[in-house]
Amino acid sequence: MADNKKMVEAITSRDVDFAQWYTDIVKKAELVDYSNVKGCMVIRPYGYAIWENMQADMDRRFKETGHENVYMPMFIPESLLQKEKDHVEGFAPECAWVTVGGSEKLAERLCVRPTSETLFCEHYSHIINTYRDLPKLYNQWCSVVRWEKTTRPFLRTSEFLWQEGHTMHETAEEAMEETLKMLKVYTDFYKETLAIPAVVGKKTEKEKFAGAEITYTIEPMMHNGVALQGGTSHYFGDGFSKNFDITFTGRDNKLHYPHQTSWGTSTRMIGALIMVHSDDDGLVLPPKIAPIQVVIVPVASHKEGVLEKAGELYNELKDKFRVKLDDSDQSPGWKFAQYEMKGVPLRLEIGPKDIEKNQCVLVRRDTREKLFVSLDNLDQTIEKLLVEIHDDMYNRALKNTEEKTHTATTYDEFLDIAKNKPGFIKAMWCGDTECENKIKEDTVGVKSRCIPFEEEHLSDTCVCCGKKAKHMVYWGKQY
Amino acid sequence: MADNKKMVEAITSRDVDFAQWYTDIVKKAELVDYSNVKGCMVIRPYGYAIWENMQADMDRRFKETGHENVYMPMFIPESLLQKEKDHVEGFAPECAWVTVGGSEKLAERLCVRPTSETLFCEHYSHIINTYRDLPKLYNQWCSVVRWEKTTRPFLRTSEFLWQEGHTMHETAEEAMEETLKMLKVYTDFYKETLAIPAVVGKKTEKEKFAGAEITYTIEPMMHNGVALQGGTSHYFGDGFSKNFDITFTGRDNKLHYPHQTSWGTSTRMIGALIMVHSDDDGLVLPPKIAPIQVVIVPVASHKEGVLEKAGELYNELKDKFRVKLDDSDQSPGWKFAQYEMKGVPLRLEIGPKDIEKNQCVLVRRDTREKLFVSLDNLDQTIEKLLVEIHDDMYNRALKNTEEKTHTATTYDEFLDIAKNKPGFIKAMWCGDTECENKIKEDTVGVKSRCIPFEEEHLSDTCVCCGKKAKHMVYWGKQY
Numbered sequence: 001m002a003d004n005k006k007m008v009e010a011i012t013s014r015d016v017d018f019a020q021w022y023t024d025i026v027k028k029a030e031l032v033d034y035s036n037v038k039g040c041m042v043i044r045p046y047g048y049a050i051w052e053n054m055q056a057d058m059d060r061r062f063k064e065t066g067h068e069n070v071y072m073p074m075f076i077p078e079s080l081l082q083k084e085k086d087h088v089e090g091f092a093p094e095c096a097w098v099t100v101g102g103s104e105k106l107a108e109r110l111c112v113r114p115t116s117e118t119l120f121c122e123h124y125s126h127i128i129n130t131y132r133d134l135p136k137l138y139n140q141w142c143s144v145v146r147w148e149k150t151t152r153p154f155l156r157t158s159e160f161l162w163q164e165g166h167t168m169h170e171t172a173e174e175a176m177e178e179t180l181k182m183l184k185v186y187t188d189f190y191k192e193t194l195a196i197p198a199v200v201g202k203k204t205e206k207e208k209f210a211g212a213e214i215t216y217t218i219e220p221m222m223h224n225g226v227a228l229q230g231g232t233s234h235y236f237g238d239g240f241s242k243n244f245d246i247t248f249t250g251r252d253n254k255l256h257y258p259h260q261t262s263w264g265t266s267t268r269m270i271g272a273l274i275m276v277h278s279d280d281d282g283l284v285l286p287p288k289i290a291p292i293q294v295v296i297v298p299v300a301s302h303k304e305g306v307l308e309k310a311g312e313l314y315n316e317l318k319d320k321f322r323v324k325l326d327d328s329d330q331s332p333g334w335k336f337a338q339y340e341m342k343g344v345p346l347r348l349e350i351g352p353k354d355i356e357k358n359q360c361v362l363v364r365r366d367t368r369e370k371l372f373v374s375l376d377n378l379d380q381t382i383e384k385l386l387v388e389i390h391d392d393m394y395n396r397a398l399k400n401t402e403e404k405t406h407t408a409t410t411y412d413e414f415l416d417i418a419k420n421k422p423g424f425i426k427a428m429w430c431g432d433t434e435c436e437n438k439i440k441e442d443t444v445g446v447k448s449r450c451i452p453f454e455e456e457h458l459s460d461t462c463v464c465c466g467k468k469a470k471h472m473v474y475w476g477k478q479y
Numbered sequence: 480m481a482d483n484k485k486m487v488e489a490i491t492s493r494d495v496d497f498a499q500w501y502t503d504i505v506k507k508a509e510l511v512d513y514s515n516v517k518g519c520m521v522i523r524p525y526g527y528a529i530w531e532n533m534q535a536d537m538d539r540r541f542k543e544t545g546h547e548n549v550y551m552p553m554f555i556p557e558s559l560l561q562k563e564k565d566h567v568e569g570f571a572p573e574c575a576w577v578t579v580g581g582s583e584k585l586a587e588r589l590c591v592r593p594t595s596e597t598l599f600c601e602h603y604s605h606i607i608n609t610y611r612d613l614p615k616l617y618n619q620w621c622s623v624v625r626w627e628k629t630t631r632p633f634l635r636t637s638e639f640l641w642q643e644g645h646t647m648h649e650t651a652e653e654a655m656e657e658t659l660k661m662l663k664v665y666t667d668f669y670k671e672t673l674a675i676p677a678v679v680g681k682k683t684e685k686e687k688f689a690g691a692e693i694t695y696t697i698e699p700m701m702h703n704g705v706a707l708q709g710g711t712s713h714y715f716g717d718g719f720s721k722n723f724d725i726t727f728t729g730r731d732n733k734l735h736y737p738h739q740t741s742w743g744t745s746t747r748m749i750g751a752l753i754m755v756h757s758d759d760d761g762l763v764l765p766p767k768i769a770p771i772q773v774v775i776v777p778v779a780s781h782k783e784g785v786l787e788k789a790g791e792l793y794n795e796l797k798d799k800f801r802v803k804l805d806d807s808d809q810s811p812g813w814k815f816a817q818y819e820m821k822g823v824p825l826r827l828e829i830g831p832k833d834i835e836k837n838q839c840v841l842v843r844r845d846t847r848e849k850l851f852v853s854l855d856n857l858d859q860t861i862e863k864l865l866v867e868i869h870d871d872m873y874n875r876a877l878k879n880t881e882e883k884t885h886t887a888t889t890y891d892e893f894l895d896i897a898k899n900k901p902g903f904i905k906a907m908w909c910g911d912t913e914c915e916n917k918i919k920e921d922t923v924g925v926k927s928r929c930i931p932f933e934e935e936h937l938s939d940t941c942v943c944c945g946k947k948a949k950h951m952v953y954w955g956k957q958y
Contacts (some may be wrong), residue, residue, distance in 0.1 A: 033602055035601065037598075040553075040554060042549065042602050045549055047545035048548050048549050051550075068528070069527050070521065070527050071622075071640060072514070073620055074519075075518070076516070096577045098577050098591065101574075101637075102573055102574070102626040102628075109579075111551075121515070122514065123521050126512055143621070157551055161913070288756055326558055
């Protein structure tokens with residue numbers, strides 16, 4: 001048990017130092033390694049396997065909604081980036097620039113893509129001619145670069161992996177429908193696959209994407225009450241179309257500009273997974289994306305028949321679940337700690353006494369509940385348990401979000417909550433950016449998260465300036 | 480039929496101008512679009528779907544042989560790239576350099592990865608401590624950049640997509656075993672999935688990878704007799720380990736350097752697919768990677784029952800094959816030409832007369848053979864046909880390779896073949912780089928492709944200099 005203990009000791013408690021706890025998990029669960037390249041991370045096999053499971057699930061959802069994958073160049077010529085004014089202003093300060101190719105200085109600098117609206121638009125200008133060419137529903141899986149000063153694995157890195165959807169539509173209505181449809185795809189994915197609840201809604205003018213007309217966002221709350229922008233879906237109108245001269249002949253035989261959307265999620269979601277579900281013993285992974293769903297640990301494996309039985313169970317389960325049999329010579333205690341650290345949803349222990357009784361022990365990672373179950377119909381027992389684990393994880397996260405969501409109707413109340421109670425604050429807002437700026441300053445970092453689709457009427461006036469309120473806003477600090 | 484004809488006319492004949500034919504297919508089959516970014520291509524949905532199918536197949540093979548995926552940063556600091564002398568000399572001339580991040584000039588230039596040996600080695604130096612940590616069997620799917628002066632879609636572009644495996648082993652023997660195992664995985668993939676035969680063997684010193692001790696290669700021959708380096712597998716020995724100070728405590732309790740391999744294939748394989756199999760009507764895709772395996776085209780679809788029956792067949796087949804039902808209002812002739820251009824292996828035509836007879840028409844893309852088959856057990860008929868198509872495509876490519884493989888025992892013979900008969904030349908070689916240089920110069924571009932595993936004894940002397948021969952070599956021009 002020495003190794004076991006050492007391992008557990010090495011993790012900072014979540015309640016003592018949330019940031020250090022996060023860093024410890026990321027390292028101890030072998031998700032990432034730091035690299036010599038400033039702000040860039042190495043995603044290790046276990047971390048990448050989580051990403052692959054996320055990708056497969058999302059990619060299926062994208063394809064079911066009619067989207068196709070493409071690949072655009074990773075470089076954007078400076079002149080191309082400059083075609084949309086708001087867009088370039090938003091991204092230029094955080095671009096990495098290639099200035100030398102081979103041994104020659106380039107005539108024009110190339111930006112390593114921070115996002116690919118401009119490249120998609122250039123391509124769309126070549127291939128969209130008539131309304132018959134619409135809609136175009138493209139998505140891209142790739143890495144992007146945004147030069148960051150302070151970084152944290154998964155949450156903020158100079159390079160990260162993501163998907164970016166870019167679509168073109170005949171009408172504004174269709175583009176708006178797509179924008180909301182993809183926000184729903186994200187919300188469903190968070191709920192059904194990551195077991196993460198979230199507040200969804202519209203960003204304010206101040207917080208919207210550079211170049212977008214409207215930005216919708218999904219905002220899950222982390223265990224410590226801090227929000228994470230979990231994914232965004234943008235409605236662009238025809239702004240980029242005009243700047244990139246993308247036109248199509250409509251059903252009326254006249255030229256029109258198509259209407260555009262884009263939407264994206266990234267490896268930040270792994271950060272959300274950690275900060276929503278995990279605990280002082282390490283990762284807690286929802287079964288749908290866990291690289292290992294069930295780990296089989298033989299107990300007293302030197303006794304006759306134990307390894308054989310463990311192997312039998314492995315063969316019985318391996319086509320239905322992602323199962324690992326750990327028959328290495330490490331002690332069971334070491335293995336227990338190891339797979340708890342890695343967040344494996346179910347541990348299956350099998351020893352001589354269990355075999356005698358035709359049973360095994362199942363231990364849930366999320367609750368530590370220990371169940372003695374029959375080996376008959378074991379697959380069904382496990383299937384049911386994995387669903388229960390998912391649902392319980394979702395409900396615990398929902399409870400945490402609800403408990404840490406507060407309401408303020410006066411500015412004093414608002415400031416008091418911002419100072420003393422981590423979480424979301426629901427409060428009315430007049431619609432002016434000045435109030436957002438003042439709130440951010442007065443609270444050291446509370447920003448508007450979003451205007452939810454279903455607004456409550458909390459009071460008549462803006463919580464900050466007292467003028468007539470236009471919207472109810474979720475406010476909070478963010479990663 | 481006007482559209483139909485126009486479409487077919489637009490393609491240059493393969494025998495008239497192979498290069499133009501290739502470019503026409505790439506464009507007309509909607510595989511790529513050119514971009515404003517010099518040397519970079521846009522991979523369109525149909526091209527990307529081919530890549531996705533290749534990826535899925537290879538990734539399964541990698542995982543079945545125990546490999547795990549990871550993700551490394553896309554940037555390499557100049558000092559890191561310089562740690563292995565041969566390696567940096569090989570790649571520095573074709574690097575793209577990031578010199579500005581945000582608005583600041585970087586203290587050290589960052590190279591956009593042309594390949595990631597150095598990054599993997601840096602990471603391995605952190606995580607390898609004892610023999611228990613070995614082997615490490617990592618692979619990465621990503622894009623890489625090599626600054627090219629003249630480019631051609633898929634074959635040579637400044638950015639391309641690829642996979643790169645990087646593994647570390649306890650002994651030289653194990654590393655060598657891995658190197659050959661992955662070469663075999665590639666060869667199997669080419670044969671079983673791409674229906675492409677290839678010569679495999681060892682590269683000469685002159686042609687090996689920068690930094691490798693031994694490079695193995697798979698060299699398929701294109702329809703016009705030109706070779707394509709289709710994939711490489713490198714044995715590194717412990718050269719990088721020493722330069723990156725990667726050590727492990729061995730079973731003897733002493734420090735050792737691990738032995739390394741790397742292996743890679745790229746979107747070039749799509750180029751190979753085109754140049755091996757396709758014809759004057761467009762792409763011909765092997766069924767295993769065709770985005771659409773069967774296209775259903777209703778004939779006389781205004782007649783009662785035709786669209787219904789086509790829909791029924793679609794539903795019957797869609798879970799077993801990648802099927803598309805084209806019930807658009809284009810003419811059947813237009814559709815025939817369209818899906819021939821896109822290389823769909825089987826076309827299923829269904830019209831009123833077919834329905835009466837409980838049959839449909841299946842047309843093979845590769846041979847144009849037209850088959851009238853019963854609607855009973857249609858899935859089995861199609862399954863069998865797809866296997867036949869694959870095998871026939873492989874055999875035709877093999878026949879072409881064999882017919883275009885020549886033997887030379889004198890230099891005059893060699894030069895005559897090099898001038899007049901496109902293809903491979905088998906000839907003996909003394910082992911000296913000077914002879915390779917002379918041959919390349921005298922023939923305008925014939926290089927050693929590889930030393931095959933099973934060498935024939937064609938004569939006692941080098942075909943070029945007449946000195947004692949050491950090896951039989953496959954020679955040829957390359958893309």
